[in-house]
Amino acid sequence: MKKQYWTEYESKVADDHYYYERSCIRQSFFTGSEEVFINIVRDLLGKDIADDMNLHTCSGIGYYSGVVPLDTTMTVVARLFALMTEAGYKNFVPSCITSFGLVNEVVDMWHHFPEKLEQIRGYLKEANGKEFDVPENIAHPCDIIYKYRKELKEKMKYSLTNVHTGKPLKVVEHIGCHYAKIFPRQVKGGAEFPQVLVGMIQEWGGEVVDYPERRHCCGFGFSQYMVLANRGYSAANSKKKLESMQPFKPDFILANCPGCTMFMDRWQYTIAETEGITYGENGMGIPVLTYEELAAILLGYNPWDVGLQTHQVQVEPLLDKMGIKYDPKDKYVGKSGAFLGEPEKPTHLKVKAYE
Amino acid sequence: MAELLDMISADIRYIDGLKACMNCGVCTAICPAAEFYNYDPRDVCNTLMSKDEVAIAELLKTDKIWHCGQCLSCKTRCPRGNVPGLLISLLREVSIRMGYFTESEEGRRQYAIKKTLGEHIVDSGYCVHVMHVKPHLHPEQGPVWEWYFKNSEEVADRQGGNYNKEGSGALRKISEESLKDLRKIFEVTGGKDFFEQIDRQSKKKASELKKNITDNVDDNEYFYHVYREKNETQE
Known part of the structure; x- marks a missing residue:
């Protein structure tokens, strides 16, 4: 039998004492996801996780967009490592897939070019007077949720089952490129068969959808998306994926990268408004969730406390299939308890089935 | 001109990203940008391996080096361990340092x-923050985003956020100390000079x-020119 090398690729994830590095994109577009992750790790799993007020961007989007030079980005990453070191931690947990890829790339370059590490140490000392240790362990938060998926299942109130049919929900999993494509041997299953989201979906009762463009990029493209003139590149890549998955009628898409989650959600709106094409049932879209959002609603969190109302593709049909109760009047209520009004309805992308 | 080759060959991305390309074209086959644009990462490797300074300088003045989406799928696939995406990252940096980037329509977008x-990093400590994603610059974000943007503090804080306030x-709000340190890092490492060169x-x-x-975005004709206009005849 042909040897399947990918089965030997493993993620190394520390058991406890995590230094959480927040993500610009996840904070902005999926604010609730980061809070849910910290709650799950700290309160449900009883682990130690640092949420440092001194954190800042890793500058990765600037680097991959070509406006921040390599030495500058490396020194910004070094400052984050210095904050981790000062706080007494060794296990670095970057919330963003861009950060995850970047810090692994930076550490790998330092390993191969120790003189560059020394140069960056010098830059950081000169600029900030700080010193740092390279993390002993770098794991993405999805690795931690995957690691403890069985423990979390025991606390869940719902499962990935269609309560009307009794059948497993069909889930598309999308892995951000910078999670597994840069260093495939460092993640379970490698670039071709990453297990992190598959493991969550299967453990929590769902069925994974395999489709031709499963491993294709969502199309962020960094500098491509950053200017209006080139957003067609980004939309075209997501469209290719959406067209490929549509015949399998997935109930939702699950992603580990906040950028991918946002793009596959928003491009469904753009494609519907510009071309009149929708990919979900009854003129609606296919909901796209972060893994933290999924864990949260299965655990019984209020979907509107988690931020599901901030998705352009509406999630109520999915919640209904899962038998999750929610209060429609609570959806557009803010922190103060005030009703904030409703967003305008798109022309083509339905917000309610059969409306 | 020797300065150009020296700058490229001294960079660790060149040493790490171009070992021995055998021109198999697997990088081009997997590349999402090659599917969308007239872009060929294999050809970029060829030009670099030629060590032809004139050809490399010409490449740095074209749209081609700006088409890559930096997904790094090429790294996964290259059977010889080359990384065209890493080389592109280097070539973009050199194109800006040499002042070649404004010679191409795609290169000029680096200003936008x-x-x-870029400026958000040193001004706010974020690459991206809710307040930066202005609906008039991001119509693709849709009406729910407009609603979030309008009610950002109420919506973010309901989800456990701490919108633009001190603390964790x-x-x-990113602390003044962190912002001061970030700006100093940009000064010491050349990031500030890089911005000034752009x-x-x-x-x-212009x-x-x-x-x-x-300096402003709102009344900046050149900004909107490079941000949203596209020459339809571009290859």
Whole structure:
């Protein structure tokens, strides 16, 4: 039998004492996801996780967009490592897939070019007077949720089952490129068969959808998306994926990268408004969730406390299939308890089935 | 011109990213940008391996090096361990340092990216923050985003955020100490000079193109020119 090398690729994830590095994109577009992750790790799993007020961007989007030079980005990453070191931690947990890829790339370059590490140490000392240790362990938060998926299942109130049919929900999993494509041997299953989201979906009762463009990029493209003139590149890549998955009628898409989650959600709106094409049932879209959002609603969190109302593709049909109760009047209520009004309805992308 | 080859060959991305390309073209086959644009990462490797300074300088003045989406799928697939995406990252940096980037329509967009992303890093401590994603610049974000943007503090804080306030938490205000340190890092490592080079060369090009350029985004004709206009005849 042909040897399947990918089965030997493993993620190394520390058991406890995590230094959480927040993500610009996840904070902005999926604010609730980061809070849910910290709650799950700290309160449900009883682990130690640092949420440092001194954190800042890793500058990765600037680097991959070509406006921040390599030495500058490396020194910004070094400052984050210095904050981790000062706080007494060794296990670095970057919330963003861009950060995850970047810090692994930076550490790998330092390993191969120790003189560059020394140069960056010098830059950081000169600029900030700080010193740092390279993390002993770098794991993405999805690795931690995957690691403890069985423990979390025991606390869940719902499962990935269609309560009307009794059948497993069909889930598309999308892995951000910078999670597994840069260093495939460092993640379970490698670039071709990453297990992190598959493991969550299967453990929590769902069925994974395999489709031709499963491993294709969502199309962020960094500098491509950053200017209006080139957003067609980004939309075209997501469209290719959406067209490929549509015949399998997935109930939702699950992603580990906040950028991918946002793009596959928003491009469904753009494609519907510009071309009149929708990919979900009854003129609606296919909901796209972060893994933290999924864990949260299965655990019984209020979907509107988690931020599901901030998705352009509406999630109520999915919640209904899962038998999750929610209060429609609570959806557009803010922190103060005030009703904030409703967003305008798109022309083509339905917000309610059969409306 | 030897300065160009020296700059490229001394960079660890060149040493790490170009070992021995055998021109198999697997990188081009897997590349999402090659599918969308007239872009060929295999050809970029060829030009670099030629060590032909004139050809490399020409490449740095074209749209081609700006088409890559930096997904790094090429790294996964190359059977010889080359990384065209890493080389592109280097070539973009050199194109800006040499002032070549304004010679191509795609290169000129770096000015808009510096204004809408680069400056945010040193001004706010975020590459991206809710307040940066302005609906008039991001119509693709849709009406739910407009609603979030309008009610950002209420919506973010309901989800456990700490919107633009001191302390820890999602979307918090980045501390003055961290911002001061970030700015100093940009000064010491050349990031500030890099921004200034983008500005300087863009101002020259704006003058050539007879476009008004100002420090603000809202009344900046050159910004909107490079942000949203596209020459349909571009290859």
